[in-house]
Amino acid sequence: MTDQQDSRGELAPVLVVIPTYNERDNLGPIIKRLHAALPEVHALVVDDDSPDGTGQLADELAAADPRVHVLHRTEKAGLGVAYIAGFQWALERDYQVVVEMDADGQHSPEDLGRMLDALTRADLVIGSRYVPGGQVVNWPKSRLFLSWGANLFAKIALGARVNDMTGGFRAFRRATLEGLKLHNVASQGYCFQIDLGWRTIEAGFRVVEVPITFTERERGSSKMSGDVIREALIRVTKWGVRRRLTQLGLLRRR
Template sequence: MSGTIICIPTFDEIDNLGPLVAGIREAAPDVHLLVIDDASPDGTGELADAIAAEDAHVHVLHRSGKQGLGRAYLAGFAYALEHGYDVVVEMDADGSHRAVDLPALLDGLEDADVVLGSRWIAGGRVSGWPLRRQLLSRAGNLYARLLLMLPVRDATGGFRAYRAATLRQLGLDTVRSDGYCFQVELVHRAIESGAVVHEVPITFLERRAGTSKMSGRIVVEALLRIAVLALAGPAVRPGAVAGPLQPAEQR
């Protein structure tokens, strides 16, 4: 199978999933969606199954429990690569990423291998965040940029598109970061591998409903992990190809 698939990790996002899927299907009707649910107690996984039963563009992976954002994305990447998709997109389930920004993200792959939806370049913006959260995000990105010498402004954002061929070069089977740092490690590996990474401006919204999973502990762990990445040697070399990821459980 060729085409584009959007990986959407979920945990207790029952109020957000339906509107998100509807928005994506309207903005980019040809793409496929993969909901990766970590056994949400609120029934998000069951809702995803119901949506998938009515729409052949929607697929669902069920995992046995909450195992973290990074593990969820790696499971989604394994599914996408196993099923032969050409482009793999990351997108949050909480409504903070606008479906209307998808076409620009995908168009950016015409001359890039990875495209980051960026809040912190010209034209990008954040809506609904207090100044404290904006400063925290900017500071985290500056910290990652300086320690890892990243030529991007928004390395922590979770709205991005990869060419499948690029994902295969990132040594995904050795990624150890999760949560906030997972996004940083992947863009770091992409740049190390020689991939062309571009940013396009997006509007980032406060979550539509539900409770944020972000916490001070997660941020501190991410800062420490970024320091570890900076001290470690290269994780990938240009042109390196990883072994296949193990496919995740599918129902």
């Protein structure tokens, strides 16, 4: 056991929350990779009633492996709602670290060990595409430009010293989630990640970025839409204006 692994002792057990909607082809391989990289972690599949049978496959995986758990939801309510449900499930149990990870293979489970190592000196670790050592593989230039632009806009509007505010590969300490007002988070998609990151920063928690390799999905289709982009633009602009008015003393800090 390395010194880093030993220092992780207080940060166990770990739960990886994996939201799914029509990810049947991806779910089995990603959980296999997760447990090959970190055999001790647990996974919670939060399935939004996928019509392709993802939920049924998740049940089969859970029946065969006590490290796999399933939370069935009755409708497709969005990424943010699924993650909040997963966080609440974890907080009702003894998990000390809760991780966000996509089911589609874009987040490499092999990077999670370094993120957990960094969590020994942070309250939230973001797997970042946009710090030295981070990279994006096989994305079209248009999608990369959109992501880079969204992160730059959020960074400037919010004054946040985080390069990948939209990144969805994250590790939270239990105390961090307990210190956030999760009950009134209504954001989705890109905006959900910015929302939670900004709440964490505003609450005074320590945020660290760790470089990761982000790879475009090989199977299935992206859930990105124009509505998700518009939501992020509107909400981040609103938060940025509120921040500036607060700095000028024209608005009381909440």
